[in-house]
Each structure stands twice: as C-alpha cells, then as structure tokens.
Amino acid sequence: MDALPAGRHFFRGDDGYEVARQGTVWHQKVPDRYPEMIVQAVDAEDIVAGLRYAKANGHQVNIVSGGHSFAASHLRDGAVLLDLSRLDHATIDADNKTAVVGPGKGGSLLMADLEAQNLFFPGGHCKGVCLGGYLLQGGYGWNSRIYGPACESVIGLDVITADGEQIHCDAENHPDLYFAARGAGPGFFGVVTSFYLKLYPRPAACGTSVYAYPWDVADEVYTWARGISAEVDRRVEMQAIATRSLPEMGIDGPGIVFASPAFADSEAEAEKALAIFETCPVVDRAVLKVPYMPSDLPTWYTAVMTHYLDDHRYTADNMWTSASADELLPGIHKILDTMPPAPSHFLWLNWGPSPARQDMAYSIEDEVYLALYGSWTDAADDDRYGNWAGSNMAAMSGLATGIQLADENLGQRPAKFASDEAMARLDKARATYDPDGLFNSWMGRL
Ligand SMILES: Cc1cc2nc3c(=O)[nH]c(=O)nc-3n(C[C@H](O)[C@H](O)[C@H](O)COP(=O)(O)OP(=O)(O)OC[C@H]3O[C@@H](n4cnc5c(N)ncnc54)[C@H](O)[C@@H]3O)c2cc1C
The missing domain is CATH 3.40.462.20 (Vanillyl-alcohol Oxidase; Chain A, domain 3)
Structure with missing residues (x-):
C-alpha cells in the first residue's frame, strides 16, 4: 500500500478502524458488516490505489460518500471501502447555469451556495445527504415534480472504472455508463469523482x-x-x-x-x-x-x-x-x-x-x-x-x-427498482465496465 499515506487507510483491527467504519453511517444502527480496509480518499490517486489493492488481493469494492443510505449498503464483509466524503468540491458557473460537484458535497450545502447566486437545483430535502448517493439513485428533491428526479439534471460525470481508468461520461461519451449512473444507485459499478449539473433560476x-x-x-x-x-x-x-x-x-x-x-x-x-x-x-x-x-x-x-x-x-x-x-x-x-x-x-x-x-x-x-x-x-x-x-x-x-x-431495504426485502429493460441494459453495462465483478452490487434485487 505504498501509494496510500498512513492515516488515510485503516485495515480491520487497526487503531482508528472502528471509528472510521462507524463514521460512515449517519445513524446509530451500524450493521455488523466489516470491510477489510477503509480508504479515506482525498483524490483520484487514493481511489486508484485502493482499487489496485482490492484487485491484487481478491477483495471487492464499495463506495461511500455521505453515508445516508438507511441500510448502510456500503458496509460489506471483506471489501475495500472507499470513503469519498472528503471529495466535496463545488464550482458554480452562474453564467452557464452549470456546476461541477464532488460526491461528498452535502446537498443542503450546495443549495445554500446556489441560493447565494440566485440559482436552484432539485437538491434533497435533508441535511447530511451527500450528492454521491443522492444523484446516483435518482434524487427526489425540492421542486422535483417540475424538474424531475435530480439525476435528470446530471449532464455528465467523471468516473474511475474498475481497471483504474479515469473517464468522463455523458450522452455522447460512454452512454451506457451515463445511463447506469442515473438510477443504478448502490448498484453502480464505478467510482464517481465529479458530477456535472444543470442548474435553474431560483424560484421567486x-x-x-x-x-x-x-x-x-x-x-x-x-x-x-x-x-x-x-x-x-x-x-x-x-x-x-x-x-x-x-x-x-x-x-x-x-x-x-x-x-x-x-x-x-x-x-x-x-x-x-x-x-x-x-x-x-x-x-x-x-x-x-x-x-x-x-x-x-x-x-x-x-x-x-x-x-x-x-x-x-x-x-x-x-x-x-x-x-x-x-x-x-x-x-x-x-x-x-x-x-x-x-x-x-x-x-x-x-x-x-x-x-x-x-x-x-x-x-x-x-x-x-x-x-x-x-x-x-x-x-x-x-x-x-x-x-x-x-x-x-x-x-x-x-x-x-x-x-x-x-x-431501499434490499438486503432485508429484495424488490423491483428499475424496468426489466433498464435492468437488462444495466447488467450488460456492468459486464462491459466491470467484467470481473470488482464492485459489490445491490444487497438484493428481483
Ligand atoms: C435523513 C435522510 C433524508 C433523505 N432525504 C432524501 C430526499 O429528500 N430525497 C431523496 O431522493 N433521497 C433522500 N434520502 C436518501 C438518500 O438520497 C440516499 O440514501 C443516498 O444514497 C444518500 O447519499 P449519500 O452519499 O449520503 O449516501 P451513501 O450511503 O454514501 O451512498 C449510497 C450508495 O451510493 C453509492 N455511492 C455513493 N457515492 C458514490 C460514488 N461517489 N461513486 C459510486 N457510488 C457511490 C454507494 O453504493 C453507496 O452505498 C434521504 C436519506 C436520509 C438518511
């Protein structure tokens, strides 16, 4: 693990491991599921190093941003957990009504930044929820009955794939990955490092x-x-x-x-x-x-x-x-x-x-x-x-x-969350972008 500085990763049993693990879950019912290692990433290099380690040592990978999954879907036994909560950048282009945000940025914090510039986004209704999980699963937010689920306002993403490649996906580039990133939620098979958002004028x-x-x-x-x-x-x-x-x-x-x-x-x-x-x-x-x-x-x-x-x-x-x-x-x-x-x-x-x-x-x-x-x-x-x-x-x-x-509560009660057609396309895209199944998927599905 030469590429990861001490203090940014914890193996199970290390001092600090349990604090790092529990710190990834927003409420008190932290499941008894223990990743092998937790990487507190601050940049793409940390993520790539974590992926390489997982691959070389036969571990699967999970990702956490704000940790507001009720089911703590990111905690899986024996996996490498990439904690992206520190990737909380946000750059707003008011003239073009676009923003580039990190997955660890809190939705309510983005709303405050936008409000200061008279802009708006269908951000989630609660403090603490981060854009990483929120945008990947759909995103029911403020005025979403007008603007649609927030993922409809995601116009592109920077993603690190299972083989460590850093790519940009949007409607033209890697369209199957772009399709998947807007609704796959905890079953997404890549690491999102930035979301590109379409913004709206602030309602009067x-x-x-x-x-x-x-x-x-x-x-x-x-x-x-x-x-x-x-x-x-x-x-x-x-x-x-x-x-x-x-x-x-x-x-x-x-x-x-x-x-x-x-x-x-x-x-x-x-x-x-x-x-x-x-x-x-x-x-x-x-x-x-x-x-x-x-x-x-x-x-x-x-x-x-x-x-x-x-x-x-x-x-x-x-x-x-x-x-x-x-x-x-x-x-x-x-x-x-x-x-x-x-x-x-x-x-x-x-x-x-x-x-x-x-x-x-x-x-x-x-x-x-x-x-x-x-x-x-x-x-x-x-x-x-x-x-x-x-x-x-x-x-x-x-x-x-x-x-x-x-x-979602898929670990306890598997249920249908996408159309049959969308699931078939998701499975196909997963086979292309993550052929060896490096990323853990949903805890249950129908
Ligand atoms: C108090 C509360 C209020 C909520 N309010 C709303 C609401 O108003 N509207 C709404 O739509 N939802 C709401 N939710 C649900 C919330 O949007 C989802 O749980 C969402 O997944 C949380 O995002 P997160 O980044 O905080 O969570 P995380 O637990 O970090 O992420 C959930 C999953 O997304 C995946 N993931 C996260 N980040 C990345 C990344 N960078 N790259 C790849 N995969 C990633 C992982 O598989 C992870 O397990 C709420 C949840 C809570 C607890």
Whole structure:
C-alpha cells in the first residue's frame, strides 16, 4: 500500500478502524458488516490505489460518500471501502447555469451556495445527504415534480472504472455508463469523482401550507389525497407525514401533517397552488391549519430534520403505487397501528402522473410514493421495530409498481427498482465496465 499515506487507510483491527467504519453511517444502527480496509480518499490517486489493492488481493469494492443510505449498503464483509466524503468540491458557473460537484458535497450545502447566486437545483430535502448517493439513485428533491428526479439534471460525470481508468461520461461519451449512473444507485459499478449539473433560476417565491389531522380521520384524508393526486399543481410537493406525536407543532397525540412547499414566480401564485388543501372534506377537523405562509429552504431543512435524528437507529422501506385508496387503506391502518414511537413516520407523497423521462436507469415511478421510516434509540428494541418498515411494505407489495432506491431495504426485502429493460441494459453495462465483478452490487434485487 505504498501509494496510500498512513492515516488515510485503516485495515480491520487497526487503531482508528472502528471509528472510521462507524463514521460512515449517519445513524446509530451500524450493521455488523466489516470491510477489510477503509480508504479515506482525498483524490483520484487514493481511489486508484485502493482499487489496485482490492484487485491484487481478491477483495471487492464499495463506495461511500455521505453515508445516508438507511441500510448502510456500503458496509460489506471483506471489501475495500472507499470513503469519498472528503471529495466535496463545488464550482458554480452562474453564467452557464452549470456546476461541477464532488460526491461528498452535502446537498443542503450546495443549495445554500446556489441560493447565494440566485440559482436552484432539485437538491434533497435533508441535511447530511451527500450528492454521491443522492444523484446516483435518482434524487427526489425540492421542486422535483417540475424538474424531475435530480439525476435528470446530471449532464455528465467523471468516473474511475474498475481497471483504474479515469473517464468522463455523458450522452455522447460512454452512454451506457451515463445511463447506469442515473438510477443504478448502490448498484453502480464505478467510482464517481465529479458530477456535472444543470442548474435553474431560483424560484421567486417559496410558500407553504400546513394542515394537521388526528389519526381518526385517516380514511377521509388519505381517500381525498388519493382522489386529487392527478390535480395537484406540479409546483406543490404534496406530502403527508403520519407520526405518533408532533411536539414541535404543539400536537401531543398521533397526527397526519400535510406540510407542502410550493415554488412559484410570486407569493400569489404559490398561495393559489396551495388552495387545493382547503378541499379536504374534513378540513374542519384539522387541529392545525395554516393555509399559507411564506417560507424558505433553511426553515424547511430545520423542520424536516426533526424527523431524522442521528442519535437514533433507523430502518426504512418504500413503494410506488397507483392503487386506489380503498385498496391502500387496510395496509395504511396496519402501518399506523404498528408504528414505533416518533420520530418514526409514514410518508405519503403525491408524485405523478409524471411526464416521459429521459433514457436512464431510473425507470420506475408512479402516482403515489409511500415510505416508512422506523426509528428508536435502544438496541434492545431492534427485534421489535427493525422489521416494521419491511414487513408492512412486504404486506402491501401486491399493490406496488416497485420501489425507489432512496429508501431501499434490499438486503432485508429484495424488490423491483428499475424496468426489466433498464435492468437488462444495466447488467450488460456492468459486464462491459466491470467484467470481473470488482464492485459489490445491490444487497438484493428481483
Ligand atoms: C435523513 C435522510 C433524508 C433523505 N432525504 C432524501 C430526499 O429528500 N430525497 C431523496 O431522493 N433521497 C433522500 N434520502 C436518501 C438518500 O438520497 C440516499 O440514501 C443516498 O444514497 C444518500 O447519499 P449519500 O452519499 O449520503 O449516501 P451513501 O450511503 O454514501 O451512498 C449510497 C450508495 O451510493 C453509492 N455511492 C455513493 N457515492 C458514490 C460514488 N461517489 N461513486 C459510486 N457510488 C457511490 C454507494 O453504493 C453507496 O452505498 C434521504 C436519506 C436520509 C438518511
């Protein structure tokens, strides 16, 4: 390992190894999976050296950027783990509305940089999530119902391949690798060192509405939400979060909160787009009702992060669906009945119907996105809560079109996340770019 300076790599058993391993997982449920070596890369040379070492010694390779995979997909026994969190560069070209960013750049940090220059990108909704994993898996972000999953705004990538070659891929160069890098997520078979992004003008207004309902009107609110899903203005991210308590909103008991940002050219337009929330037939049962208030991204990030506490243990699972409310409600009741304490939550998102997408591995989505985030603090509760998300999504899988890799739980519950055609093309591209299977792939697939 001459090419890697001491202090940038840790073999299993070395001082610092366990701190380095645990440091790659954002929450407290760090799986008992142990890479043989962890390389804390600062540049391409470190990455190439790590790949060479893996190849020469018969190890497979994993990559971690922000470590926000709920499943910690990057931790695999016996592998070489390339930690790219230090590759956090960002160069913004405001005139051409493009940026070049490193995989270790936090999405919320990029949004702040862009905001300062009156620019915008469909970055993710949470602090801590890095662009590496976020962009590779699709990327559902701010105003994504307008701009599409963030990977549609990736116009090129710098990638180091299994044989250590540094290449640039885009629509013209290495198109199969470019196809794969936009949706393969934790199954991507190369090391991304830079993403080239298309940027957008910053919307003039970001408005918000907030409505909170008690669980006893769950049937009415989910039936209404399903019924209007095709009508919701695409500038509105209509989402409902069900959780057992919402102290930060002054709600003690279980609630379903519709807190939805709308991005528009003016406050008046944002307010108009959000008016649909007044059409809920049980709107008079709302225990909190704010039809409109001006908002901004820093406020949103703070609010969203109350659901994701890094001193907790997490598990997640999800599904896309176009099933009717009648079909979904039995499963939803089971989800609510079995939900662990807050901040565990059930997300309902009105997403489609969507426009035709670009030709890319991200190839499954549907009208409604359902995701479960189980959370607890005591390791003794792992057995009790650890399969809440997976078992409820398994029970509803007959109503699913597939899953989104953002909240994947493939090691526990293999599921379909790309079309058959896209999977065939992914497999072919993997055989071309990684013929010896150097890179570990998804933890499960159908
Ligand atoms: C609190 C929280 C909030 C979230 N909010 C959103 C959201 O709003 N929208 C959304 O779409 N998703 C969201 N996610 C999901 C998140 O986008 C994915 O988990 C994403 O993979 C995280 O990226 P990361 O770089 O932080 O994670 P990592 O765990 O580092 O990466 C995930 C996987 O991607 C691959 N990978 C990462 N970097 C590279 C690279 N440079 N080269 C090659 N492969 C790489 C690896 O296989 C890795 O295992 C959220 C997750 C959490 C925990």
